[in-house]
Amino acid sequence: MTTLHLDGSSLTIDDLARLATNPDSQIALTDDARKAVARSREAVDRWQAEDRVIYGLTTGFGEFANVRIPPSQLEELQENLIISHSAGMGPLLPDVIVRAMMILRINALAKGYSGIRLSTLDTMVDMVNANLLPDVPSLGSVGSSGDLAPLSHLALALIGRGMIGGRPSADVLREHGLEPVRLAAKEGLALINGTQMMCAYGALSVHRARMLAETADVAGALSCDALRGTDNAFDARLHALRPHAGQQTSASRLRDLLRGSAIRESHREGDGKVQDAYSLRCMPQVHGASRDTIDYVARIVECEMNSVTDNPLIFPDDDVHIEGGNFHGQPLALVLDFLAIAMAELANISERRTERMVNHALGGLPRFLTPNGGLHSGMMIAQYTAAAMVSENKVLTHPASVDSIPTSANQEDHNSMGSIAARKLWSVVDNVERVLAIEVLCAAQGVDLLRPLYTSDRLENVVAAVRTKVPFSTHDRILYHDMEAVRQLVADGRIVAAAGL
Secondary structure (H helix, E strand, O other), rough: OOOEEEEOOOOOHHHHHHHOOOOOOEEEEEEHHHHHHHHHHHHHHHHHHHOOOOOOOOOOOOHHHOOOOOHHHHHHHHHHHHHHHHEEEEEEEEHHHHHHHHHHHHHOOOOOOOOOOHHHHHHHHHHOOOOOEEEEEEEEOOOOOHHHHHHHHHHHHHHHOOOOOOEEHHHHHOOOOOOOOOOOOOOHHHHHHOHHHHHHHHHHHHHHHHHHHHHHHHHHHHHHHHHHOOOOOOOOHHHHHOOHHHHHHHHHHHHHHHOOHHHHHHOOOOOOOOOOOHHHOOHHHHHHHHHHHHHHHHHHHHHHOOOOOOOEEEOOOOOOOEEOOOOOOOOHHHHHHHHHHHHHHHHHHHHHHHHHHHHHHOOOHHHHHOOOEEEEEEEHHHHHHHHHHHHHHHHOOOOOOOOOOOEOOEEEOOOOOOOHHHHHHHHHHHHHHHHHHHHHHHHHHHHHHOOOOOHHHHHHHHOOOOHHOOOOOOOOHHHHHHHHHHHHHHHHHHHHHHHHO
């Protein structure tokens, strides 16, 4: 089993996705990270012995920053911080998000600027490696001072006061040979000041978005052939004159996917079409713009993944601590809103292609893609479902980052709402995955209705992948099962793999 060593500087989105989705994956700290963490902790211990006044170490928090805490109560201060800030509500976060949060928090602490003890960090590593995932309510973060409530629930489990899988965390930890942590000075603050909930959602959303951008090109190419569209609009010479990287990538994908299609050749001459509707003709421009957005957001998210986002920060080599605002979620809030908009557009244009396939007046295929219309309704309601999710996305893509509300007696008077942007983005990505699955289902049906003509070899492989789960439809059956089966193919990457991408 491969172990990924965290150093606080080199974690990638693909690394995180692999670790978060595979409960058996293991992590460890690099030797350099262990030295950096120890050096930072030595500074905290020295300052505590010197009785320095340091925010969050020898003072209260937020509005209570002016309250000095005596040395005998510093451990109680940190425990009280975790207990009081564990104030989340609502449904629990998905396990994959919680696991990603833990890995991201460990990675940030591994840089050695937070003052945490190695023993505490090692217990967190052990929890991840044993897949002991705390119960974390999803609501309560305003995205500044970090994701305080969600991260507090992580820490609450670490100190034996929370829940893991619906059971008291102290019991679960001891069953796995781990003792709940007794927090030392500064440690509570180091554990909960950070952007790891929104960053976990953001990183895993980017990972899924990359796959869905490829899926959109595959679905669009299959729909284009089912609708007997032209590939002229994907000509490389045209796209060289507007050389956006994503546009050129999508145009290249579409050309490659359609190359060798007998369906395309059957109507190359004399079909009377000059150009197709935008949902076909403009796929490179629309899909490509979303691709470019995904790439941009990925750069911001990976920077955040390898950043230190708590407060105050410890600089042991300079013998100083600096109070600041690296916990503020604005860098993520803006781009996660942006990514939600870009992903929603992939669903918008996909649903329009689905409409053209089920609408005989637009696409020329049998009405609602059934050879036995009237008695049977075919794919009629599949398009309704796509339309519903597209409409829902239009609500979900209203930016959360344009809002702010003050907290902590107006000490924290501007908040990012990045956590809300992150959760909305995840829902948008879920909907895009489903809308694209509906398009793939309909396009495969449309291509099969054109037999004996065949599409390209690569797209025939896609149809074959669909047919391993969903047979050609001649009579009505429960569409939910068909749509869900294809959604799983999309989510697992099997549609993209079948197309050779």
